[in-house]
Amino acid sequence: MSLKHVLQPFNAWVQAFSKPYTIPMKDTMRPGADRYRGWHINDVEKCVGCGTCADICQNAAIDMVPVKDPVKGDSGLRPKIDYGRCCWCALCVDVCTTGSLGMSNEYTWVEKDPEKCRYTPGVDAKPWDGSEKGWRQEEGFSLIVKDRVPMPMLDPKERIKTWAEVVVGYSVEEARKEAARCVSCGLCVAACPAHMHIPDYIGAIRDGDFEKALDFIYDNNPMPEMCGKVCTRRCEGVCSVGIQGEPLAIRWLKRFATEQFEDFAKVLHPEVKRVGEGKKVAVVGGGPSGVTVAYYLAVRGFEVTIYEALPQLGGATFFGIPKYRFPMPSLEKQVDLLKKAGVKIVTDHRVEKDEFRRLLEENDALFFGTGLMKPYKLGVPGEDLEGVIYALDLLRDHHVGKKVEVGESVVVVGGGNVAIDASRVSRRLGAEVTIAYRRRREDMPADDEEIEDAEAEGIELVTQSIPLRVEKLENGKLDFIWGPAEMVPPDRPGGRPKPKLIEGVENHLQVDRVIVAIGQKGEFEWMPEEVAEKVVTSRGWVEVDETGMTQWPGIFAGGDLVNSTADAISAIADGLKAVEGIQQFTLEGLSVSKS
Amino acid sequence: MEFNSIQEVLDFAVRQEQKAGRFYGLMAEKSTDVVARKFFREMVGEERKHEAKLKAIKSGKLSGFSGQGTPQMNLTEVLGEPVFREDITLQEGLIIAMRAEKDAYEMYEGLKAFARDEELKKILEGLAAEELEHKARMESIYDQVVQREN
């Protein structure tokens, strides 16, 4: 061993002064790529808490935790991510129904306490909140199927010649394909007034078990075929799939499930409970709310009789909804089940004051859902002229089989579903139809789809028009005079903008008929004075408590008279409420506190 | 009519409200329709509230009028002029009430022209605005109840 061997290792010190081969420390720490999958971010305002991210996560890394009170269209839950599970596969981001969930390009997180590796993005503040870069749902790509299976429909030119149903209905394949789009979040359950078990029956349809689907459907809706055809479907309005794509065709799927069976009684197997045996309940008015009360009380063993003034049950769904939307056989199928459930049905029978008193005495409880059967008038001069008719009368006469004349041209005043129905019926009766509506098109309470269908059938829409008066012309026609309106903001939050008449302008429209469909009211002439005095409000509707009971103990009410939305599903929801209330009242004798 | 002080104007306004109240009371008694009857009774209560408000202003408990600025819909101008019948409906009742508020508004507007005192003018203006507000509220109710468009 020489000196060289001893010194050689120290030669390495020479390198201390040469340029290093390694990359300087400051350059080694690179930011994540623009589409790096780093820590999650969430736009909590956009997020609706559907929980699809939690469902898809293969590592069970996502918990849905409550962060605010649930409202319709928002479960109030938000995803909390456990980074002791996450593997940054980003399936949660790709499946996100709202596109609110994303990933920042931050990827460094050193932690002493492992319990802290869990946070709710967007709720718990993190340095990477609001990150511009990172993984996002790709434009046009989603794990959610955004497009609805199209519903086959009759051609508009063909359908105005006939009364055949416009909507053809899904085939089995189409229905199952559509049902498979559902993410089962249940936001629809909150939006549905009756809180139907929507994800469950859609799931059953997807699995091809239509009996099970019908069972879920009938669990809290005794007129599902009607709802499957004409429901206002608030469920679809909040559908989480519909936020970025088209909402699930919930209504058409329900329709599909009900159309699979000719006789519901053969498929449904309700657990008949004899809880209400020996108790009698009278139902005045055979509309959706009355039918609901009757059916569910009957399966619980109550003795129920329905009194209906018209020749068929169904209320507004019978006399109001045209048959090209809701054919008679569909209605009869549902009434048939009611009969098989043991409900006594008295049609063509109008209950009057004395009988009402007698019913009140003979029964343990009484439910009325007589609906809004009388039209409000236009309130303008000339409305008593011959040729000014009411949409409700037109529809009723048409459905009970009377001959209806509408002439060559009509103007329909109003913008609700009744107005649209009256116009489409008039169109099928051969008239040129104009709808005169006070507000803008987007303010119309009628279904958007209905308006589109009406326009496709050649019905003209004149918006922001306020009727001024009606005059008789020498040629026998009517002169419908209207003035334009401007929109002013609503006086209460959540209200609709209001039309304000621009004075001094008059427009003329020559028509054979003016059909009024501005609104309907309930009538109480049949009701004994003392009862009416107690239950009716100064606005012409009936107030009930949370059990559906009116101010008069033992009298329950529901339907259009009670709720503000005046649609069939709300009426069914009222009925369900009353079912509980009546059961409590008759069996437990609970008198609900009046406040 | 000539007013010499604010007190006089307010007294007059109180009398007007009382008159209206009596009018609605009478209609409530006479009408057979249960809804209309209830509505008129509610209106009696409304007029009492207005009366109380005016009295509060008079005694200095309230400093002035405060309209909520409900937007006008000019419905009153379009609708016909129903007269009172025994079987009057809520719709007609509402129109009558709308018209009554409008008449009151026009009366105060007219009186304003004769007022010489600035203070008086101001109080009359306030009263007119108040009545206009009532009218708009009636129109709003009409809009929500009658023209529900379902």
Add this chain to the structure above:
Amino acid sequence: MDDKIVKPEPPLGGPPQGSRPHAPVGDGCFLGEEMKPQAPSYKEALARIKNWFRANSLWVMAYGTGCGAIELRPLATARFDMERLGIAMRPTPRQSNVLIVSGYLAVKSLKRVIRSYEQMPSPKWIVALGSCTINGGMYWDSYNTINRLDLYLPVDVYINGCMPRPEALVAGFQELMRRIKKGEADGWRHYMENLDWYKENQKKIITDWDLPEYNW
């Protein structure tokens, strides 16, 4: 096997409470030393100097338990060059003072990891990489991997990610160094003081227990 896990006393990870009165920061690192109740200030200064040296010579045991081992390789390359931070790979436990648990840990590996850890001279630290060490990660429902490491071994630093990138690893080492310098990284001491608790948990999951009983 019992369903319930015994809760650690004192809380996991944090410095043990009560059992070590007035111990000098970062001292008492070799086997069998008695903890002195008094701490003269020169000892504290000495401890600080010792800690500074320790922080700058992290000798990592080259033992990859899971996917994260692949992320360790780049640390030795020219871009990250961990040797400039004083981090070096060592082939045996007796030469190293940092154990990296790089991801999932099968029960079978756990036994080997425990054995290696116990052979390492104190002070020693454990760096845990990735989700798997925190709560099971994507192997959360696997029959033969553990879900949380802190039940069996004292972890000083967790580096989050699946897997963490080398940059995150560097950040993790820097954090470990910072903690060592401040005298906070004392998982090894926690392990010593709560040995019974750790052994109980280890024996629950390792059913064929044949590890030697160390005496310290």
Add this chain to the structure above:
Amino acid sequence: MKEILKEIEERFGPIWERVQRPKLAQVGIEPAKAVPLLTWLKEHRGYVTLVHLSAVDWIEQGEFQLTWLLGNPETEERLMICSRIDRENPAAETVSGLWPQAVTYEQEINEMFGVSFPGSPRQGVPFILEGWKDIPPMRRDFDTVAFVEKHIPGREGRKHIDTRTYIGEKFGEKGYLHD
């Protein structure tokens, strides 16, 4: 591949066969004839490599399927010999005499599926699992999640709320036909 399949049928009786790719075929044969077939293939037909030995649990049929994947390095053809054995007391003949590497495969299958290969040297010696007391984990009736929940503690304090159920409860979803 067709020729060799035909030859197997002639020599070993009825088989189930499928040609998956030009150089890969599957042969199903009764267990008793599996090892003679394997031997013959190795000795006389050039299938000298045991590429793999695996098992599949056909729980519905009550059978385990063993698959020996053989390779012929000269022709680059591969042959999968499949054989179904009973799921109750499963046992199969060892091929460790033909291929020494089969010992490891057989040990693993023995551990993971509980199939025994009498005569194979390391049967019953722990391989991956040490101190395993439950049923073999690759059997399909072994519930992994339940096992993990029982024996492998995870981090506590997590609570997932199912949106669907939560909404139903919050908004008073009820059923009227069934309870």
